[in-house]
Amino acid sequence: MKKVYLDNAATTQVRDNVIEKMQDALANFYGNPSSTHSFGRSAKTAVESARKTIAKYINAHPSEIIFTSGGTEADNMILRCAVRDLGVTTIITSRIEHHAVLHTVEDLASEKGTRVLYVDLDKYGNPDLLHLKALLQKDDGKKLVSLMHVNNEIGNKMDIATVCELCHSNGALFHSDTVQSIGHYAWDVKAVPVDFMTAAAHKFHGPKGIGFAYVKRNSGLKPFISGGSQERGNRAGTESFHNIVGLEMAFIEAYDNLEAETAYVTDLKSYFIDRMKEEIPAAKFNGHSGDMDKSTFTLVNVCLPIDPQKALMLLFHLDIKGIACSKGSACQSGSDLGSHVLTEILSEEELKRPSVRFSFSKYNTREELDYTVQVLKEFVEK
Numbered sequence: 001m002k003k004v005y006l007d008n009a010a011t012t013q014v015r016d017n018v019i020e021k022m023q024d025a026l027a028n029f030y031g032n033p034s035s036t037h038s039f040g041r042s043a044k045t046a047v048e049s050a051r052k053t054i055a056k057y058i059n060a061h062p063s064e065i066i067f068t069s070g071g072t073e074a075d076n077m078i079l080r081c082a083v084r085d086l087g088v089t090t091i092i093t094s095r096i097e098h099h100a101v102l103h104t105v106e107d108l109a110s111e112k113g114t115r116v117l118y119v120d121l122d123k124y125g126n127p128d129l130l131h132l133k134a135l136l137q138k139d140d141g142k143k144l145v146s147l148m149h150v151n152n153e154i155g156n157k158m159d160i161a162t163v164c165e166l167c168h169s170n171g172a173l174f175h176s177d178t179v180q181s182i183g184h185y186a187w188d189v190k191a192v193p194v195d196f197m198t199a200a201a202h203k204f205h206g207p208k209g210i211g212f213a214y215v216k217r218n219s220g221l222k223p224f225i226s227g228g229s230q231e232r233g234n235r236a237g238t239e240s241f242h243n244i245v246g247l248e249m250a251f252i253e254a255y256d257n258l259e260a261e262t263a264y265v266t267d268l269k270s271y272f273i274d275r276m277k278e279e280i281p282a283a284k285f286n287g288h289s290g291d292m293d294k295s296t297f298t299l300v301n302v303c304l305p306i307d308p309q310k311a312l313m314l315l316f317h318l319d320i321k322g323i324a325c326s327k328g329s330a331c332q333s334g335s336d337l338g339s340h341v342l343t344e345i346l347s348e349e350e351l352k353r354p355s356v357r358f359s360f361s362k363y364n365t366r367e368e369l370d371y372t373v374q375v376l377k378e379f380v381e382k
């Protein structure tokens, strides 16, 4: 059966040379990086070299990179430690952040009494910067703003430089969940001086279960996990060595091929939008995902003109046809709470129709997209 993987915002296919690197690491570098013998020392050298590589590409200092188990841990670490160690009493965020941020701030509110304020969003899901400024100027203690660069469901790309500057000029710290943009966009932490950001290798053709937190030097954050002195004393636990070198390789490949791969995937997205407009003109792109300038080149989220009764069958039908994508819709069944992102920005009428997220990578082809549009069109017209 034909198989088409269009769920790259959920996770991506691992590059062949990343797999080779990791196999070599598992087979030959089994020393514990904390051991002082040669086996340990060579593993330690490779971990530190990976840290340096990542720092170099984003113009950071190696000590600012802390390897974690992925985006969720990095977001948790930053938000929880900012409250615990930096005296943050108010967190300003939005209701369309990833649950790694939203559930963490909710927990901080109930466990620590942290005040959580949500910035208003426009109908596309953009944060209202005048409202953000007003929240920042409220006189209620030390603040941290947490707003993502690229939204994982609707693809909106925030003007991170402007938001960063707004936070800093009002004395607030700024964290950005950059899990959907690191590996896809060039970064320079000197040009956009975020205090904290997060990454996950599996979003850019690396392994799952590894990522990093960027934590600006002298931030004052203390370790989140207690134990040994790994990660220069910043995160306890024996390093996931094979994952770290896999992350490094995926990172190098992503950035060394950034221009060509961005152009290729941008062409795919633009082609998909054009084909959808031709074949299913009543389909509507959610958020800014249909706008090539205001959204990431990696995904679209589309609301389809399908009866609510038929909607439940859509993903099942796509799956049968070999097409993997993600539901981007609101509540379709009793057991499913639906998308908190779409619930914030769509009308009640729109929420009754199914929305689907298609996300692309360098491994997709135009021919796969033609097939997908054809399958969708047949389903819509059935």
Ligand SMILES: Cc1ncc(COP(=O)(O)O)c(C=O)c1O
Binding pocket: 009, 010, 069, 070, 071, 072, 073, 075, 098, 100, 148, 150, 151, 152, 177, 178, 179, 180, 199, 200, 201, 209, 211
């Ligand atoms: C925006 C965003 N933040 C955080 C995460 C969590 O990352 P991880 O799966 O590495 O824990 C994801 C993954 O879906 C994401 O898309």
